[in-house]
Amino acid sequence: MRALVRDEAKGREFLVGDFDDPASIVAALAGVDRLFLNGAGAQPADGEQPMVRQQKSIIDAAVAAGVERVVKVSVWQAREGERLAGGAHWQIEQHLKASGLGWSILQPNGFMQNFITGQGSFTADGNLVGAYGDAAVSYIDCADIAACAAALLTGRAGDGETFLLSGPEALTYAQIAEKLSVALGRTVRYVNLTVDELIAALTAQGLPPQFAEDVAVLTQGLAGGIAAPTTTAVRDLTGHSPRTFDEFLAAHHGALTALASASRR
Ligand SMILES: NC(=O)c1ccc[n+]([C@@H]2O[C@H](COP(=O)([O-])OP(=O)(O)OC[C@H]3O[C@@H](n4cnc5c(N)ncnc54)[C@H](OP(=O)(O)O)[C@@H]3O)[C@@H](O)[C@H]2O)c1
Missing domain, CATH: 3.40.50.720 (NAD(P)-binding Rossmann-like Domain)
Structure with a gap:
Protein backbone atom coordinates (compact mmCIF):
# COMPACT_ATOMS: atom_id res chain seq x y z
CA MET A 1 0.00 0.00 0.00
CA ASN A 109 -21.35 13.73 6.43
CA GLY A 110 -19.38 16.74 7.76
CA PHE A 111 -16.01 15.88 9.29
CA MET A 112 -15.50 16.28 13.05
CA GLN A 113 -11.97 17.25 12.04
CA ASN A 114 -13.37 20.54 10.67
CA PHE A 115 -13.39 21.70 14.30
CA ILE A 116 -9.62 21.27 14.64
CA THR A 117 -8.57 22.40 11.15
CA GLY A 118 -10.31 25.78 11.26
CA GLN A 119 -13.14 24.86 8.90
CA GLY A 120 -15.47 24.68 11.92
CA SER A 121 -15.31 28.49 12.19
CA PHE A 122 -14.25 29.88 15.53
CA THR A 123 -14.72 33.64 15.74
CA ALA A 124 -11.99 35.99 16.93
CA ASP A 125 -13.54 35.95 20.41
CA GLY A 126 -13.44 32.16 20.56
CA ASN A 127 -17.10 31.40 19.83
CA LEU A 128 -18.55 29.32 17.00
CA VAL A 129 -20.21 31.13 14.13
CA GLY A 130 -22.48 29.96 11.30
CA ALA A 131 -25.94 30.13 9.76
CA TYR A 132 -27.04 26.66 10.84
CA GLY A 133 -29.91 27.77 13.08
CA ASP A 134 -31.25 24.68 14.86
CA ALA A 135 -30.10 22.30 12.14
CA ALA A 136 -28.47 19.11 13.39
CA VAL A 137 -25.57 17.37 11.65
CA SER A 138 -24.43 13.79 12.27
CA TYR A 139 -20.71 14.69 12.04
CA ILE A 140 -18.28 11.81 11.47
CA ASP A 141 -14.67 11.24 12.54
CA CYS A 142 -12.37 10.85 9.52
CA ALA A 143 -10.82 7.82 11.24
CA ASP A 144 -14.15 6.03 10.72
CA ILE A 145 -14.21 7.02 7.04
CA ALA A 146 -10.69 5.64 6.69
CA ALA A 147 -11.71 2.40 8.44
CA CYS A 148 -14.62 1.98 5.99
CA ALA A 149 -12.31 2.60 3.03
CA ALA A 150 -9.79 0.08 4.38
CA ALA A 151 -12.51 -2.55 4.75
CA LEU A 152 -13.65 -1.99 1.16
CA LEU A 153 -10.12 -1.92 -0.26
CA THR A 154 -9.07 -5.13 1.45
CA GLY A 155 -12.23 -7.19 0.92
CA ARG A 156 -14.73 -7.91 -1.81
CA ALA A 157 -17.85 -6.45 -0.19
CA GLY A 158 -19.48 -3.26 -1.36
CA ASP A 159 -18.67 -3.37 -5.06
CA GLY A 160 -21.07 -1.11 -6.97
CA GLU A 161 -22.50 0.34 -3.74
CA THR A 162 -22.75 3.84 -2.29
CA PHE A 163 -22.48 4.23 1.49
CA LEU A 164 -23.85 7.20 3.43
CA LEU A 165 -21.47 7.55 6.38
CA SER A 166 -22.46 9.36 9.57
CA GLY A 167 -21.37 9.60 13.16
CA PRO A 168 -23.57 8.06 15.86
CA GLU A 169 -25.56 11.19 16.77
CA ALA A 170 -26.93 14.37 15.18
CA LEU A 171 -25.86 17.52 17.02
CA THR A 172 -26.96 21.13 16.65
CA TYR A 173 -24.32 23.84 16.74
CA ALA A 174 -25.57 24.88 20.17
CA GLN A 175 -24.93 21.32 21.39
CA ILE A 176 -21.50 21.30 19.74
CA ALA A 177 -20.68 24.60 21.46
CA GLU A 178 -21.60 22.98 24.81
CA LYS A 179 -19.27 20.06 24.11
CA LEU A 180 -16.47 22.43 23.08
CA SER A 181 -17.04 24.39 26.31
CA VAL A 182 -16.50 21.24 28.38
CA ALA A 183 -13.44 20.21 26.33
CA LEU A 184 -11.82 23.67 26.50
CA GLY A 185 -12.83 24.50 30.09
CA ARG A 186 -14.40 27.82 29.07
CA THR A 187 -17.73 28.94 27.64
CA VAL A 188 -18.01 28.65 23.85
CA ARG A 189 -21.22 30.13 22.44
CA TYR A 190 -22.80 29.45 19.09
CA VAL A 191 -23.42 32.75 17.28
CA ASN A 192 -26.09 32.29 14.63
CA LEU A 193 -25.95 34.62 11.61
CA THR A 194 -28.43 35.28 8.84
CA VAL A 195 -27.34 34.17 5.37
CA ASP A 196 -26.55 37.78 4.44
CA GLU A 197 -24.47 38.25 7.59
CA LEU A 198 -22.56 35.04 6.90
CA ILE A 199 -21.89 36.10 3.29
CA ALA A 200 -20.56 39.43 4.58
CA ALA A 201 -18.38 37.68 7.18
CA LEU A 202 -16.94 35.26 4.61
CA THR A 203 -16.23 37.97 2.04
CA ALA A 204 -14.58 40.06 4.78
CA GLN A 205 -12.26 37.06 5.29
CA GLY A 206 -11.29 37.38 1.61
CA LEU A 207 -13.50 34.73 0.00
CA PRO A 208 -14.93 35.60 -3.44
CA PRO A 209 -18.60 36.74 -3.27
CA GLN A 210 -20.03 33.81 -5.26
CA PHE A 211 -18.17 31.24 -3.16
CA ALA A 212 -19.27 32.97 0.04
CA GLU A 213 -22.88 32.93 -1.16
CA ASP A 214 -22.69 29.24 -2.11
CA VAL A 215 -21.26 28.30 1.30
CA ALA A 216 -23.86 30.37 3.15
CA VAL A 217 -26.81 29.04 1.14
CA LEU A 218 -25.65 25.44 1.59
CA THR A 219 -25.25 26.01 5.31
CA GLN A 220 -28.74 27.44 5.62
CA GLY A 221 -30.11 24.54 3.54
CA LEU A 222 -29.24 22.17 6.40
CA ALA A 223 -32.22 23.59 8.30
CA GLY A 224 -34.42 21.12 6.44
CA GLY A 225 -32.67 18.29 8.30
CA ILE A 226 -30.82 16.86 5.30
CA ALA A 227 -27.63 16.26 7.33
CA ALA A 228 -29.29 14.97 10.49
CA PRO A 229 -29.91 11.26 9.76
CA THR A 230 -27.59 8.67 11.23
CA THR A 231 -26.73 5.50 9.32
CA THR A 232 -25.41 2.06 10.28
CA ALA A 233 -22.84 1.99 7.46
CA VAL A 234 -19.73 2.43 9.65
CA ARG A 235 -20.77 -0.46 11.89
CA ASP A 236 -21.85 -2.57 8.91
CA LEU A 237 -18.51 -2.11 7.12
CA THR A 238 -16.09 -2.13 10.05
CA GLY A 239 -17.84 -4.05 12.83
CA HIS A 240 -17.43 -1.15 15.29
CA SER A 241 -19.57 1.86 16.19
CA PRO A 242 -18.56 5.26 14.85
CA ARG A 243 -16.81 7.56 17.29
CA THR A 244 -18.92 10.03 19.26
CA PHE A 245 -18.13 13.75 19.24
CA ASP A 246 -17.01 13.48 22.88
CA GLU A 247 -14.58 10.67 22.00
CA PHE A 248 -13.26 12.73 19.10
CA LEU A 249 -12.70 15.79 21.31
CA ALA A 250 -10.90 13.71 23.93
CA ALA A 251 -8.61 12.21 21.28
CA HIS A 252 -7.73 15.62 19.78
CA HIS A 253 -7.64 17.82 22.85
CA GLY A 254 -4.22 19.31 22.06
CA ALA A 255 -5.10 20.33 18.49
CA LEU A 256 -8.44 21.78 19.58
CA THR A 257 -6.85 23.86 22.33
CA ALA A 258 -4.19 25.18 19.95
CA LEU A 259 -6.77 26.18 17.32
CA ALA A 260 -9.15 27.76 19.80
CA SER A 261 -6.40 29.84 21.43
CA ALA A 262 -4.95 30.88 18.04
CA SER A 263 -8.36 32.12 16.90
CA ARG A 264 -8.68 34.30 20.05
CA ARG A 265 -5.42 36.17 19.40
N1 LIG B 1 -14.51 18.51 5.22
C1 LIG B 1 -15.74 17.99 5.28
O1 LIG B 1 -16.53 18.21 6.21
C2 LIG B 1 -16.19 17.04 4.18
C3 LIG B 1 -17.42 16.36 4.33
C4 LIG B 1 -17.82 15.42 3.37
C5 LIG B 1 -17.02 15.20 2.27
N2 LIG B 1 -15.85 15.89 2.11
C6 LIG B 1 -15.03 15.59 0.92
O2 LIG B 1 -13.90 14.86 1.37
C7 LIG B 1 -12.76 15.20 0.59
C8 LIG B 1 -11.63 15.66 1.50
O3 LIG B 1 -12.08 16.81 2.18
P1 LIG B 1 -11.08 17.65 3.11
O4 LIG B 1 -11.93 18.65 3.80
O5 LIG B 1 -10.22 16.72 3.91
O6 LIG B 1 -10.23 18.36 1.98
P2 LIG B 1 -8.81 19.06 2.13
O7 LIG B 1 -8.57 19.49 3.54
O8 LIG B 1 -8.79 20.08 1.05
O9 LIG B 1 -7.76 17.88 1.84
C9 LIG B 1 -7.66 17.37 0.60
C10 LIG B 1 -6.46 16.43 0.46
O10 LIG B 1 -6.28 16.38 -0.94
C11 LIG B 1 -4.91 16.69 -1.22
N3 LIG B 1 -4.83 17.44 -2.47
C12 LIG B 1 -5.45 18.62 -2.75
N4 LIG B 1 -5.11 19.02 -3.99
C13 LIG B 1 -4.25 18.06 -4.48
C14 LIG B 1 -3.52 17.93 -5.68
N5 LIG B 1 -3.62 18.83 -6.67
N6 LIG B 1 -2.74 16.83 -5.83
C15 LIG B 1 -2.63 15.91 -4.86
N7 LIG B 1 -3.29 16.00 -3.67
C16 LIG B 1 -4.07 17.07 -3.50
C17 LIG B 1 -4.42 17.54 -0.06
O11 LIG B 1 -3.02 17.41 -0.03
P3 LIG B 1 -2.04 18.45 0.74
O12 LIG B 1 -1.91 17.88 2.10
O13 LIG B 1 -0.78 18.39 -0.07
O14 LIG B 1 -2.70 19.79 0.71
C18 LIG B 1 -5.16 16.92 1.10
O15 LIG B 1 -4.45 15.78 1.60
C19 LIG B 1 -13.23 16.30 -0.40
O16 LIG B 1 -13.47 15.71 -1.65
C20 LIG B 1 -14.50 16.84 0.23
O17 LIG B 1 -15.40 17.33 -0.76
C21 LIG B 1 -15.41 16.78 3.04
Missing part, protein backbone atom coordinates in the same frame (compact mmCIF):
# COMPACT_ATOMS: atom_id res chain seq x y z
CA ARG A 2 1.34 3.46 -0.81
CA ALA A 3 0.02 7.01 -0.74
CA LEU A 4 0.39 9.89 -3.18
CA VAL A 5 1.37 13.09 -1.35
CA ARG A 6 2.53 16.52 -2.50
CA ASP A 7 4.79 16.98 0.53
CA GLU A 8 7.28 14.19 1.42
CA ALA A 9 6.99 15.07 5.11
CA LYS A 10 3.34 13.92 5.06
CA GLY A 11 3.95 10.33 4.00
CA ARG A 12 5.68 7.11 5.01
CA GLU A 13 5.04 4.70 2.10
CA PHE A 14 4.45 7.31 -0.56
CA LEU A 15 5.00 8.68 -4.02
CA VAL A 16 5.25 12.40 -4.58
CA GLY A 17 2.74 13.61 -7.16
CA ASP A 18 0.07 16.16 -7.95
CA PHE A 19 -3.42 15.67 -9.39
CA ASP A 20 -2.58 18.49 -11.83
CA ASP A 21 0.55 16.68 -13.05
CA PRO A 22 -0.76 13.77 -15.20
CA ALA A 23 2.68 12.13 -15.53
CA SER A 24 2.93 11.83 -11.74
CA ILE A 25 -0.48 10.14 -11.64
CA VAL A 26 0.49 7.65 -14.35
CA ALA A 27 3.66 6.81 -12.40
CA ALA A 28 1.72 6.49 -9.14
CA LEU A 29 -0.77 4.04 -10.67
CA ALA A 30 1.81 1.61 -12.09
CA GLY A 31 1.13 -1.83 -10.59
CA VAL A 32 -1.86 -0.60 -8.54
CA ASP A 33 -4.95 -2.84 -8.38
CA ARG A 34 -7.07 -0.89 -5.88
CA LEU A 35 -7.22 2.86 -5.57
CA PHE A 36 -8.44 5.06 -2.71
CA LEU A 37 -9.50 8.34 -4.34
CA ASN A 38 -9.74 11.34 -1.99
CA GLY A 39 -8.87 14.93 -2.88
CA ALA A 40 -9.56 18.55 -2.14
CA GLY A 41 -12.99 19.83 -1.23
CA ALA A 42 -14.78 22.79 -2.84
CA GLN A 43 -12.51 25.62 -3.96
CA PRO A 44 -13.28 29.30 -4.55
CA ALA A 45 -12.97 28.76 -8.30
CA ASP A 46 -14.71 30.30 -11.28
CA GLY A 47 -16.73 27.78 -13.32
CA GLU A 48 -16.31 24.05 -12.76
CA GLN A 49 -14.77 22.89 -9.50
CA PRO A 50 -11.12 21.76 -10.03
CA MET A 51 -11.87 18.42 -8.36
CA VAL A 52 -14.06 17.43 -11.33
CA ARG A 53 -11.24 17.76 -13.85
CA GLN A 54 -8.69 16.26 -11.45
CA GLN A 55 -10.66 13.20 -10.38
CA LYS A 56 -12.08 12.42 -13.83
CA SER A 57 -8.55 12.35 -15.24
CA ILE A 58 -7.37 10.13 -12.37
CA ILE A 59 -10.23 7.70 -13.08
CA ASP A 60 -9.27 7.65 -16.77
CA ALA A 61 -5.64 7.01 -15.82
CA ALA A 62 -6.78 4.20 -13.51
CA VAL A 63 -8.61 2.55 -16.41
CA ALA A 64 -5.48 2.82 -18.59
CA ALA A 65 -3.32 1.40 -15.77
CA GLY A 66 -5.54 -1.68 -15.32
CA VAL A 67 -6.76 -0.76 -11.82
CA GLU A 68 -9.56 -3.13 -10.77
CA ARG A 69 -11.40 -1.10 -8.17
CA VAL A 70 -11.72 2.46 -6.88
CA VAL A 71 -13.03 3.51 -3.47
CA LYS A 72 -13.94 7.17 -3.75
CA VAL A 73 -14.65 9.73 -1.05
CA SER A 74 -17.63 11.83 -2.15
CA VAL A 75 -19.92 13.91 0.03
CA TRP A 76 -23.17 13.33 1.94
CA GLN A 77 -25.98 13.01 -0.58
CA ALA A 78 -24.08 14.34 -3.61
CA ARG A 79 -26.70 15.58 -6.07
CA GLU A 80 -26.89 16.77 -9.65
CA GLY A 81 -26.83 20.56 -9.85
CA GLU A 82 -25.94 21.07 -6.17
CA ARG A 83 -23.67 24.00 -5.34
CA LEU A 84 -19.95 23.41 -4.71
CA ALA A 85 -18.85 19.94 -3.53
CA GLY A 86 -22.23 18.19 -3.84
CA GLY A 87 -22.67 18.83 -7.56
CA ALA A 88 -18.97 18.32 -8.32
CA HIS A 89 -18.80 14.95 -6.56
CA TRP A 90 -22.01 13.88 -8.31
CA GLN A 91 -20.34 14.49 -11.69
CA ILE A 92 -17.27 12.49 -10.64
CA GLU A 93 -19.45 9.68 -9.32
CA GLN A 94 -21.18 9.41 -12.71
CA HIS A 95 -17.81 9.28 -14.45
CA LEU A 96 -16.59 6.53 -12.12
CA LYS A 97 -19.76 4.46 -12.53
CA ALA A 98 -19.44 4.65 -16.33
CA SER A 99 -15.70 3.87 -16.35
CA GLY A 100 -15.95 0.08 -16.29
CA LEU A 101 -13.91 -0.01 -13.07
CA GLY A 102 -15.18 -1.70 -9.94
CA TRP A 103 -16.27 1.04 -7.55
CA SER A 104 -17.52 1.87 -4.10
CA ILE A 105 -18.52 5.39 -3.11
CA LEU A 106 -18.35 6.80 0.41
CA GLN A 107 -20.66 9.75 1.05
CA PRO A 108 -19.58 11.06 4.46
Whole structure:
Protein backbone atom coordinates (compact mmCIF):
# COMPACT_ATOMS: atom_id res chain seq x y z
CA MET A 1 0.00 0.00 0.00
CA ARG A 2 1.34 3.46 -0.81
CA ALA A 3 0.02 7.01 -0.74
CA LEU A 4 0.39 9.89 -3.18
CA VAL A 5 1.37 13.09 -1.35
CA ARG A 6 2.53 16.52 -2.50
CA ASP A 7 4.79 16.98 0.53
CA GLU A 8 7.28 14.19 1.42
CA ALA A 9 6.99 15.07 5.11
CA LYS A 10 3.34 13.92 5.06
CA GLY A 11 3.95 10.33 4.00
CA ARG A 12 5.68 7.11 5.01
CA GLU A 13 5.04 4.70 2.10
CA PHE A 14 4.45 7.31 -0.56
CA LEU A 15 5.00 8.68 -4.02
CA VAL A 16 5.25 12.40 -4.58
CA GLY A 17 2.74 13.61 -7.16
CA ASP A 18 0.07 16.16 -7.95
CA PHE A 19 -3.42 15.67 -9.39
CA ASP A 20 -2.58 18.49 -11.83
CA ASP A 21 0.55 16.68 -13.05
CA PRO A 22 -0.76 13.77 -15.20
CA ALA A 23 2.68 12.13 -15.53
CA SER A 24 2.93 11.83 -11.74
CA ILE A 25 -0.48 10.14 -11.64
CA VAL A 26 0.49 7.65 -14.35
CA ALA A 27 3.66 6.81 -12.40
CA ALA A 28 1.72 6.49 -9.14
CA LEU A 29 -0.77 4.04 -10.67
CA ALA A 30 1.81 1.61 -12.09
CA GLY A 31 1.13 -1.83 -10.59
CA VAL A 32 -1.86 -0.60 -8.54
CA ASP A 33 -4.95 -2.84 -8.38
CA ARG A 34 -7.07 -0.89 -5.88
CA LEU A 35 -7.22 2.86 -5.57
CA PHE A 36 -8.44 5.06 -2.71
CA LEU A 37 -9.50 8.34 -4.34
CA ASN A 38 -9.74 11.34 -1.99
CA GLY A 39 -8.87 14.93 -2.88
CA ALA A 40 -9.56 18.55 -2.14
CA GLY A 41 -12.99 19.83 -1.23
CA ALA A 42 -14.78 22.79 -2.84
CA GLN A 43 -12.51 25.62 -3.96
CA PRO A 44 -13.28 29.30 -4.55
CA ALA A 45 -12.97 28.76 -8.30
CA ASP A 46 -14.71 30.30 -11.28
CA GLY A 47 -16.73 27.78 -13.32
CA GLU A 48 -16.31 24.05 -12.76
CA GLN A 49 -14.77 22.89 -9.50
CA PRO A 50 -11.12 21.76 -10.03
CA MET A 51 -11.87 18.42 -8.36
CA VAL A 52 -14.06 17.43 -11.33
CA ARG A 53 -11.24 17.76 -13.85
CA GLN A 54 -8.69 16.26 -11.45
CA GLN A 55 -10.66 13.20 -10.38
CA LYS A 56 -12.08 12.42 -13.83
CA SER A 57 -8.55 12.35 -15.24
CA ILE A 58 -7.37 10.13 -12.37
CA ILE A 59 -10.23 7.70 -13.08
CA ASP A 60 -9.27 7.65 -16.77
CA ALA A 61 -5.64 7.01 -15.82
CA ALA A 62 -6.78 4.20 -13.51
CA VAL A 63 -8.61 2.55 -16.41
CA ALA A 64 -5.48 2.82 -18.59
CA ALA A 65 -3.32 1.40 -15.77
CA GLY A 66 -5.54 -1.68 -15.32
CA VAL A 67 -6.76 -0.76 -11.82
CA GLU A 68 -9.56 -3.13 -10.77
CA ARG A 69 -11.40 -1.10 -8.17
CA VAL A 70 -11.72 2.46 -6.88
CA VAL A 71 -13.03 3.51 -3.47
CA LYS A 72 -13.94 7.17 -3.75
CA VAL A 73 -14.65 9.73 -1.05
CA SER A 74 -17.63 11.83 -2.15
CA VAL A 75 -19.92 13.91 0.03
CA TRP A 76 -23.17 13.33 1.94
CA GLN A 77 -25.98 13.01 -0.58
CA ALA A 78 -24.08 14.34 -3.61
CA ARG A 79 -26.70 15.58 -6.07
CA GLU A 80 -26.89 16.77 -9.65
CA GLY A 81 -26.83 20.56 -9.85
CA GLU A 82 -25.94 21.07 -6.17
CA ARG A 83 -23.67 24.00 -5.34
CA LEU A 84 -19.95 23.41 -4.71
CA ALA A 85 -18.85 19.94 -3.53
CA GLY A 86 -22.23 18.19 -3.84
CA GLY A 87 -22.67 18.83 -7.56
CA ALA A 88 -18.97 18.32 -8.32
CA HIS A 89 -18.80 14.95 -6.56
CA TRP A 90 -22.01 13.88 -8.31
CA GLN A 91 -20.34 14.49 -11.69
CA ILE A 92 -17.27 12.49 -10.64
CA GLU A 93 -19.45 9.68 -9.32
CA GLN A 94 -21.18 9.41 -12.71
CA HIS A 95 -17.81 9.28 -14.45
CA LEU A 96 -16.59 6.53 -12.12
CA LYS A 97 -19.76 4.46 -12.53
CA ALA A 98 -19.44 4.65 -16.33
CA SER A 99 -15.70 3.87 -16.35
CA GLY A 100 -15.95 0.08 -16.29
CA LEU A 101 -13.91 -0.01 -13.07
CA GLY A 102 -15.18 -1.70 -9.94
CA TRP A 103 -16.27 1.04 -7.55
CA SER A 104 -17.52 1.87 -4.10
CA ILE A 105 -18.52 5.39 -3.11
CA LEU A 106 -18.35 6.80 0.41
CA GLN A 107 -20.66 9.75 1.05
CA PRO A 108 -19.58 11.06 4.46
CA ASN A 109 -21.35 13.73 6.43
CA GLY A 110 -19.38 16.74 7.76
CA PHE A 111 -16.01 15.88 9.29
CA MET A 112 -15.50 16.28 13.05
CA GLN A 113 -11.97 17.25 12.04
CA ASN A 114 -13.37 20.54 10.67
CA PHE A 115 -13.39 21.70 14.30
CA ILE A 116 -9.62 21.27 14.64
CA THR A 117 -8.57 22.40 11.15
CA GLY A 118 -10.31 25.78 11.26
CA GLN A 119 -13.14 24.86 8.90
CA GLY A 120 -15.47 24.68 11.92
CA SER A 121 -15.31 28.49 12.19
CA PHE A 122 -14.25 29.88 15.53
CA THR A 123 -14.72 33.64 15.74
CA ALA A 124 -11.99 35.99 16.93
CA ASP A 125 -13.54 35.95 20.41
CA GLY A 126 -13.44 32.16 20.56
CA ASN A 127 -17.10 31.40 19.83
CA LEU A 128 -18.55 29.32 17.00
CA VAL A 129 -20.21 31.13 14.13
CA GLY A 130 -22.48 29.96 11.30
CA ALA A 131 -25.94 30.13 9.76
CA TYR A 132 -27.04 26.66 10.84
CA GLY A 133 -29.91 27.77 13.08
CA ASP A 134 -31.25 24.68 14.86
CA ALA A 135 -30.10 22.30 12.14
CA ALA A 136 -28.47 19.11 13.39
CA VAL A 137 -25.57 17.37 11.65
CA SER A 138 -24.43 13.79 12.27
CA TYR A 139 -20.71 14.69 12.04
CA ILE A 140 -18.28 11.81 11.47
CA ASP A 141 -14.67 11.24 12.54
CA CYS A 142 -12.37 10.85 9.52
CA ALA A 143 -10.82 7.82 11.24
CA ASP A 144 -14.15 6.03 10.72
CA ILE A 145 -14.21 7.02 7.04
CA ALA A 146 -10.69 5.64 6.69
CA ALA A 147 -11.71 2.40 8.44
CA CYS A 148 -14.62 1.98 5.99
CA ALA A 149 -12.31 2.60 3.03
CA ALA A 150 -9.79 0.08 4.38
CA ALA A 151 -12.51 -2.55 4.75
CA LEU A 152 -13.65 -1.99 1.16
CA LEU A 153 -10.12 -1.92 -0.26
CA THR A 154 -9.07 -5.13 1.45
CA GLY A 155 -12.23 -7.19 0.92
CA ARG A 156 -14.73 -7.91 -1.81
CA ALA A 157 -17.85 -6.45 -0.19
CA GLY A 158 -19.48 -3.26 -1.36
CA ASP A 159 -18.67 -3.37 -5.06
CA GLY A 160 -21.07 -1.11 -6.97
CA GLU A 161 -22.50 0.34 -3.74
CA THR A 162 -22.75 3.84 -2.29
CA PHE A 163 -22.48 4.23 1.49
CA LEU A 164 -23.85 7.20 3.43
CA LEU A 165 -21.47 7.55 6.38
CA SER A 166 -22.46 9.36 9.57
CA GLY A 167 -21.37 9.60 13.16
CA PRO A 168 -23.57 8.06 15.86
CA GLU A 169 -25.56 11.19 16.77
CA ALA A 170 -26.93 14.37 15.18
CA LEU A 171 -25.86 17.52 17.02
CA THR A 172 -26.96 21.13 16.65
CA TYR A 173 -24.32 23.84 16.74
CA ALA A 174 -25.57 24.88 20.17
CA GLN A 175 -24.93 21.32 21.39
CA ILE A 176 -21.50 21.30 19.74
CA ALA A 177 -20.68 24.60 21.46
CA GLU A 178 -21.60 22.98 24.81
CA LYS A 179 -19.27 20.06 24.11
CA LEU A 180 -16.47 22.43 23.08
CA SER A 181 -17.04 24.39 26.31
CA VAL A 182 -16.50 21.24 28.38
CA ALA A 183 -13.44 20.21 26.33
CA LEU A 184 -11.82 23.67 26.50
CA GLY A 185 -12.83 24.50 30.09
CA ARG A 186 -14.40 27.82 29.07
CA THR A 187 -17.73 28.94 27.64
CA VAL A 188 -18.01 28.65 23.85
CA ARG A 189 -21.22 30.13 22.44
CA TYR A 190 -22.80 29.45 19.09
CA VAL A 191 -23.42 32.75 17.28
CA ASN A 192 -26.09 32.29 14.63
CA LEU A 193 -25.95 34.62 11.61
CA THR A 194 -28.43 35.28 8.84
CA VAL A 195 -27.34 34.17 5.37
CA ASP A 196 -26.55 37.78 4.44
CA GLU A 197 -24.47 38.25 7.59
CA LEU A 198 -22.56 35.04 6.90
CA ILE A 199 -21.89 36.10 3.29
CA ALA A 200 -20.56 39.43 4.58
CA ALA A 201 -18.38 37.68 7.18
CA LEU A 202 -16.94 35.26 4.61
CA THR A 203 -16.23 37.97 2.04
CA ALA A 204 -14.58 40.06 4.78
CA GLN A 205 -12.26 37.06 5.29
CA GLY A 206 -11.29 37.38 1.61
CA LEU A 207 -13.50 34.73 0.00
CA PRO A 208 -14.93 35.60 -3.44
CA PRO A 209 -18.60 36.74 -3.27
CA GLN A 210 -20.03 33.81 -5.26
CA PHE A 211 -18.17 31.24 -3.16
CA ALA A 212 -19.27 32.97 0.04
CA GLU A 213 -22.88 32.93 -1.16
CA ASP A 214 -22.69 29.24 -2.11
CA VAL A 215 -21.26 28.30 1.30
CA ALA A 216 -23.86 30.37 3.15
CA VAL A 217 -26.81 29.04 1.14
CA LEU A 218 -25.65 25.44 1.59
CA THR A 219 -25.25 26.01 5.31
CA GLN A 220 -28.74 27.44 5.62
CA GLY A 221 -30.11 24.54 3.54
CA LEU A 222 -29.24 22.17 6.40
CA ALA A 223 -32.22 23.59 8.30
CA GLY A 224 -34.42 21.12 6.44
CA GLY A 225 -32.67 18.29 8.30
CA ILE A 226 -30.82 16.86 5.30
CA ALA A 227 -27.63 16.26 7.33
CA ALA A 228 -29.29 14.97 10.49
CA PRO A 229 -29.91 11.26 9.76
CA THR A 230 -27.59 8.67 11.23
CA THR A 231 -26.73 5.50 9.32
CA THR A 232 -25.41 2.06 10.28
CA ALA A 233 -22.84 1.99 7.46
CA VAL A 234 -19.73 2.43 9.65
CA ARG A 235 -20.77 -0.46 11.89
CA ASP A 236 -21.85 -2.57 8.91
CA LEU A 237 -18.51 -2.11 7.12
CA THR A 238 -16.09 -2.13 10.05
CA GLY A 239 -17.84 -4.05 12.83
CA HIS A 240 -17.43 -1.15 15.29
CA SER A 241 -19.57 1.86 16.19
CA PRO A 242 -18.56 5.26 14.85
CA ARG A 243 -16.81 7.56 17.29
CA THR A 244 -18.92 10.03 19.26
CA PHE A 245 -18.13 13.75 19.24
CA ASP A 246 -17.01 13.48 22.88
CA GLU A 247 -14.58 10.67 22.00
CA PHE A 248 -13.26 12.73 19.10
CA LEU A 249 -12.70 15.79 21.31
CA ALA A 250 -10.90 13.71 23.93
CA ALA A 251 -8.61 12.21 21.28
CA HIS A 252 -7.73 15.62 19.78
CA HIS A 253 -7.64 17.82 22.85
CA GLY A 254 -4.22 19.31 22.06
CA ALA A 255 -5.10 20.33 18.49
CA LEU A 256 -8.44 21.78 19.58
CA THR A 257 -6.85 23.86 22.33
CA ALA A 258 -4.19 25.18 19.95
CA LEU A 259 -6.77 26.18 17.32
CA ALA A 260 -9.15 27.76 19.80
CA SER A 261 -6.40 29.84 21.43
CA ALA A 262 -4.95 30.88 18.04
CA SER A 263 -8.36 32.12 16.90
CA ARG A 264 -8.68 34.30 20.05
CA ARG A 265 -5.42 36.17 19.40
N1 LIG B 1 -14.51 18.51 5.22
C1 LIG B 1 -15.74 17.99 5.28
O1 LIG B 1 -16.53 18.21 6.21
C2 LIG B 1 -16.19 17.04 4.18
C3 LIG B 1 -17.42 16.36 4.33
C4 LIG B 1 -17.82 15.42 3.37
C5 LIG B 1 -17.02 15.20 2.27
N2 LIG B 1 -15.85 15.89 2.11
C6 LIG B 1 -15.03 15.59 0.92
O2 LIG B 1 -13.90 14.86 1.37
C7 LIG B 1 -12.76 15.20 0.59
C8 LIG B 1 -11.63 15.66 1.50
O3 LIG B 1 -12.08 16.81 2.18
P1 LIG B 1 -11.08 17.65 3.11
O4 LIG B 1 -11.93 18.65 3.80
O5 LIG B 1 -10.22 16.72 3.91
O6 LIG B 1 -10.23 18.36 1.98
P2 LIG B 1 -8.81 19.06 2.13
O7 LIG B 1 -8.57 19.49 3.54
O8 LIG B 1 -8.79 20.08 1.05
O9 LIG B 1 -7.76 17.88 1.84
C9 LIG B 1 -7.66 17.37 0.60
C10 LIG B 1 -6.46 16.43 0.46
O10 LIG B 1 -6.28 16.38 -0.94
C11 LIG B 1 -4.91 16.69 -1.22
N3 LIG B 1 -4.83 17.44 -2.47
C12 LIG B 1 -5.45 18.62 -2.75
N4 LIG B 1 -5.11 19.02 -3.99
C13 LIG B 1 -4.25 18.06 -4.48
C14 LIG B 1 -3.52 17.93 -5.68
N5 LIG B 1 -3.62 18.83 -6.67
N6 LIG B 1 -2.74 16.83 -5.83
C15 LIG B 1 -2.63 15.91 -4.86
N7 LIG B 1 -3.29 16.00 -3.67
C16 LIG B 1 -4.07 17.07 -3.50
C17 LIG B 1 -4.42 17.54 -0.06
O11 LIG B 1 -3.02 17.41 -0.03
P3 LIG B 1 -2.04 18.45 0.74
O12 LIG B 1 -1.91 17.88 2.10
O13 LIG B 1 -0.78 18.39 -0.07
O14 LIG B 1 -2.70 19.79 0.71
C18 LIG B 1 -5.16 16.92 1.10
O15 LIG B 1 -4.45 15.78 1.60
C19 LIG B 1 -13.23 16.30 -0.40
O16 LIG B 1 -13.47 15.71 -1.65
C20 LIG B 1 -14.50 16.84 0.23
O17 LIG B 1 -15.40 17.33 -0.76
C21 LIG B 1 -15.41 16.78 3.04
